[in-house]
Amino acid sequence: xxxxxxxxxxxxxxxxxxxxxxxxxxxxxxxxxxxxxxxxxxxxxxxxxxxxxxxxxxxxxxxxxxxxxxxxxxxxxxxxxxxxxxxxxxxxxxxxxxxxxxxxxxxxxxxxxxxxxxxxxxxxxxxxxxxxxxxxxxxxxxxxxxxxxxxxxxxxxxxxxxxxxxxxxxxxxxxxxxxxxxxxxxxxxxxxxxxxxxxxxxxxxxxxxxxxxxxxxxxxxxxxxxxxxxxxxxxxxxxxxxxxxxxxxxxxxxxxxxxxxxxxxxxxxxxxxxxxxxxxxxxxxxxxxxxxxxxxxxxxxxxxxxxxxxxxxxxxxxxxxxxxxxxxxxxxxxxxxxxxxxx
Amino acid sequence: xxxxxxxxxxxxxxxxxxxxxxxxxxxxxxxxxxxxxxxxxxxxxxxxxxxxxxxxxxxxxxxxxxxxxxxxxxxxxxxxxxxxxxxxxxxxxxxxxxxxxxxxxxxxxxxxxxxxxxxxxxxxxxxxxxxxxxxxxxxxxxxxxxxxxxxxxxxxxxxxxxxxxxxxxxxxxxxxxxxxxxxxxxxxxxxxxxxxxxxxxxxxxxxxxxxxxxxxxxxxxxxxxxxxxxxxxxxxxxxxxxxxxxxxxxxxxxxxxxxxxxxxxxxxxxxxxxxxxxxxxxxxxxxxxxxxxxxxxxxxxxxxxxxxxxxxxxxxxxxxxxxxxxxxxxxxxxxxxxxxxxx
DNA sequence: TTGTATGCGTTATCAT
DNA sequence: ATGATAACGCATACAA
Numbered sequence: 125x126x127x128x129x130x131x132x133x134x135x136x137x138x139x140x141x142x143x144x145x146x147x148x149x150x151x152x153x154x155x156x157x158x159x160x161x162x163x164x165x166x167x168x169x170x171x172x173x174x175x176x177x178x179x180x181x182x183x184x185x186x187x188x189x190x191x192x193x194x195x196x197x198x199x200x201x202x203x204x205x206x207x208x209x210x211x212x213x214x215x216x217x218x219x220x221x222x223x224x225x226x227x228x229x230x231x232x233x234x235x236x237x238x239x240x241x242x243x244x245x246x247x248x249x250x251x252x253x254x255x256x257x258x259x260x261x262x263x264x265x266x267x268x269x270x271x272x273x274x275x276x277x278x279x280x281x282x283x284x285x286x287x288x289x290x291x292x293x294x295x296x297x298x299x300x301x302x303x304x305x306x307x308x309x310x311x312x313x314x315x316x317x318x319x320x321x322x323x324x325x326x327x328x329x330x331x332x333x334x335x336x337x338x339x340x341x342x343x344x345x346x347x348x349x350x351x352x353x354x355x356x357x358x359x360x361x362x363x364x365x366x367x368x369x370x371x372x373x374x375x376x377x378x379x380x381x382x383x384x385x386x387x388x389x390x391x392x393x394x395x396x397x398x399x400x401x402x403x404x405x406x407x408x409x410x411x412x413x414x415x416x417x418x419x420x421x422x423x424x425x426x427x428x429x430x431x432x433x434x435x436x437x438x439x440x441x442x443x444x445x446x447x448x449x450x451x452x453x454x455x456x457x458x459x460x461x462x463x464x465x466x467x
Numbered sequence: 468x469x470x471x472x473x474x475x476x477x478x479x480x481x482x483x484x485x486x487x488x489x490x491x492x493x494x495x496x497x498x499x500x501x502x503x504x505x506x507x508x509x510x511x512x513x514x515x516x517x518x519x520x521x522x523x524x525x526x527x528x529x530x531x532x533x534x535x536x537x538x539x540x541x542x543x544x545x546x547x548x549x550x551x552x553x554x555x556x557x558x559x560x561x562x563x564x565x566x567x568x569x570x571x572x573x574x575x576x577x578x579x580x581x582x583x584x585x586x587x588x589x590x591x592x593x594x595x596x597x598x599x600x601x602x603x604x605x606x607x608x609x610x611x612x613x614x615x616x617x618x619x620x621x622x623x624x625x626x627x628x629x630x631x632x633x634x635x636x637x638x639x640x641x642x643x644x645x646x647x648x649x650x651x652x653x654x655x656x657x658x659x660x661x662x663x664x665x666x667x668x669x670x671x672x673x674x675x676x677x678x679x680x681x682x683x684x685x686x687x688x689x690x691x692x693x694x695x696x697x698x699x700x701x702x703x704x705x706x707x708x709x710x711x712x713x714x715x716x717x718x719x720x721x722x723x724x725x726x727x728x729x730x731x732x733x734x735x736x737x738x739x740x741x742x743x744x745x746x747x748x749x750x751x752x753x754x755x756x757x758x759x760x761x762x763x764x765x766x767x768x769x770x771x772x773x774x775x776x777x778x779x780x781x782x783x784x785x786x787x788x789x790x791x792x793x794x795x796x797x798x799x800x801x802x803x804x805x806x807x808x809x810x
Numbered sequence: 811t812t813g814t815a816t817g818c819g820t821t822a823t824c825a826t
Numbered sequence: 827a828t829g830a831t832a833a834c835g836c837a838t839a840c841a842a
Contacts, residue, residue: 145828149821149827152821156827175581175585177585179587180818182522183836204546208568223550223563225554242519244521244522408751475834486813523836526834526835
């Protein structure tokens, strides 16, 4: 039964002895077709192995069944699980996932914009925290879009992510409960919104603990392992040391842990460290890293669900969906050491 | 200049005062168009912001500019960098990447097959080591396909990956050079071809070292961290222990290291451990893991280049492209301890 | 060198 | 309930 070229709707119509219009109806609006004919059509479809030609369908409909997912870095440990959530939800609704990564290069972003303009993608998921298309007027004719992981700060785009403020707050609170007061915050100057929110959580926690702003240490990195290490070095050039490091993300925390290890310190004996994200590596550090878990699969699923809703024409009920961050207690936090208090 | 609906080739033709055929030619075969007209067309394109409607083009051509990439698990630490390589190469040739993951579920595989049948993807990259489509006759009408990372054992599909035998050989040789003779191999019974090849390398190395087959210890896991740990437990129930563990991949090695750590042993003081793949985590283990690096980005790039070649009609010059695996020496290997020799 | 006209496979409108 | 047909936007065979 395998013909050289794939079966078209006409092949099905011929075999079922109906018109192509009826075949189309039998597929998309079965209730508008007589039971008997529907049966014939289904049989013909089975015989031919017919599948709708998505190209023709999209051309006719003026809309594709693809969603473009743009990320700055496919290798980001946070990305893959979010992608899983996105993909599952999309697939179960008949949508496919198109992938692009920008390396933070607006030029690259522009290339992906072509997918949008050429009707190859009906919607857009942004993992970048920023519209990666330069500041063209093109922004205007963007398809339905949803940001994940980081709020998109230069476009009025709905966002699905974790509650950064609450997450950071949980981390500080743990540290404070263990008795820490000198808690350094190592931030990330790139991911502005996520950074500032986690910073807000940090400040709120220390406010509540009665630690005056003057006694807080803030350093800024760029969210990489290397920057965590660098920030640590800067800190060690000062005259007072914190007893704990609260890091804006796990990568930074890993950098801090490496730096601390290189200096011969014990974690958590000498210093406590917390991260944010709960990337896979966090489990395998020595000691394992206490951190805040991002519900990544859930974020992906929720974001895609929202996008599909937008695609179906409904207005978004809310512009921001914040999921609950969980504190994952492992072995990088304990009560503060007295050792460096008065150094 | 922003019209409500995207510009079509007709808009361009009208403004340039030529026919749509000329516009099409000016775009795809500029040499067949007079300089002056080409100029007019380009101006009109600039004015309208015209982009080719990919749907219409694909419909007409009977072929899309999408490549479907199917992986069992998007979260596999090996996957993302290969994807980067694939994506870069594809994009620079005007192709996009469509993503699917199967969770090793043939049912899922079938769903992705629809992308192929419906002409949404012109080619296929398989990360699965197996055709994920059940054993349908559909295999026959597969588009040009290339396997990466693992040879596809049930289809005559070209393959791009690392030289597993040579890689494994480098690992054993290092161990042997350090003085080990009792080297256990912890394999993976799932990924049959990669497993058996790495196993071959192991055997070849021990053959060369004069270690008789009877003195070799082989355990099989399934390539997960947990299975590495499990294999270790099995090993400890025997009466003789190896001095080194050569693991089929990094995940397994990590499991072994965790298990060894839990039993209070020192690595590499008491036991040496090697992995394979050089996943990001390998660097951050304590001790850092000596392993074999997969040139992942290069694999992706090379595989996509091969696929695009296939797509353009040329026969593949070779059916298997093996890249060079590099030995990455870190801190999990040293000379064997005497401690457990005669237990 | 350029233009006219056809068809790719679908869905939707309008008849019947 | 069903059929005939137009249109989606494009690339190309053929004519000029």
